[in-house]
Amino acid sequence: MTILKGTIRYGRQEIGYEAFFAQRKTMEIAVHPDGSVVVKAPLGTPKEAIEERLCKRARWVIKQLDFFRQFAPKTPPRQYVSGETHLYLGRRYRLKVHQGEKESVKLTRGILYVTLVSADSPEKVKRLLSDWYRARAEEKFKESVTRCLANLRKLGYSEPELKIRHMKTRWGSLSPRGTLTLNPDLIKAPRDCIEYVITHELCHLKYKHHGPEFYQLLERVMPDWQKRKHKLELALI
Numbered sequence: 001m002t003i004l005k006g007t008i009r010y011g012r013q014e015i016g017y018e019a020f021f022a023q024r025k026t027m028e029i030a031v032h033p034d035g036s037v038v039v040k041a042p043l044g045t046p047k048e049a050i051e052e053r054l055c056k057r058a059r060w061v062i063k064q065l066d067f068f069r070q071f072a073p074k075t076p077p078r079q080y081v082s083g084e085t086h087l088y089l090g091r092r093y094r095l096k097v098h099q100g101e102k103e104s105v106k107l108t109r110g111i112l113y114v115t116l117v118s119a120d121s122p123e124k125v126k127r128l129l130s131d132w133y134r135a136r137a138e139e140k141f142k143e144s145v146t147r148c149l150a151n152l153r154k155l156g157y158s159e160p161e162l163k164i165r166h167m168k169t170r171w172g173s174l175s176p177r178g179t180l181t182l183n184p185d186l187i188k189a190p191r192d193c194i195e196y197v198i199t200h201e202l203c204h205l206k207y208k209h210h211g212p213e214f215y216q217l218l219e220r221v222m223p224d225w226q227k228r229k230h231k232l233e234l235a236l237i
């Protein structure tokens with residue numbers, strides 16, 4: 001299998017890509033949740049032709065990569081006041097801010113209650129909510145990793161170290177040493193989408209690249225991954 005790696009320039013942006021050659025008639029470009037751009041090309045396609053195609057599709061690729069910007073126009077900026085909705089595990093919850101004796105965030109009966117000790121302060125609500133999302137992410141991601149790993153157990157991999165960190169253009173990544181990093185904002189997506197991102201990264205424990213073997217493995221452990229990927233792209237509005 002031949003792998004070609006390169007970078008194209010589009011405006012001020014650089015887009016790195018991996019290309020694979022196979023017995024096929026057309027070129028196909030895919031963007032993964034870990035920010036990788038993968039081209040499948042017919043055997044013998046020259047590098048120039050691949051890069052020309054990538055340049056033509058660059059706007060789409062950037063849109064896929066920059067998911068925050070992709071969703072931003074549809075998302076009114078949150079004000080952190082009662083009445084607006086916030087996402088958690090793919091569902092929308094109405095925010096209710098009130099005063100009480102102790103600061104807290106609680107999700108009960110479809111309502112996200114934020115209790116403040118002082119008078120209304122959107123800044124404070126924002127911080128409390130962000131801490132809450134992070135704590136939920138830590139718990140839920142851990143459960144999901146364990147569940148996803150069960151499908152890959154036959155490969156003999158043990159649970160990777162899990163880190164949660166904001167990343168600008170990716171949902172997840174896997175370091176060469178096998179540390180799995182997940183974006184805390186992923187906790188806003190439905191669970192099956194979270195598990196898709198995790199499973200994609202876990203498959204990199206076996207294959208670092210996005211070649212045919214990688215897809216075969218992903219397909220085997222998660223046959224509906226494409227559906228989940230698509231759902232993720234539409235989820236965070």
Ligand SMILES: [Zn+2]
Pocket residue numbers: 032034036200201204210
């Ligand atoms: Zn990947």
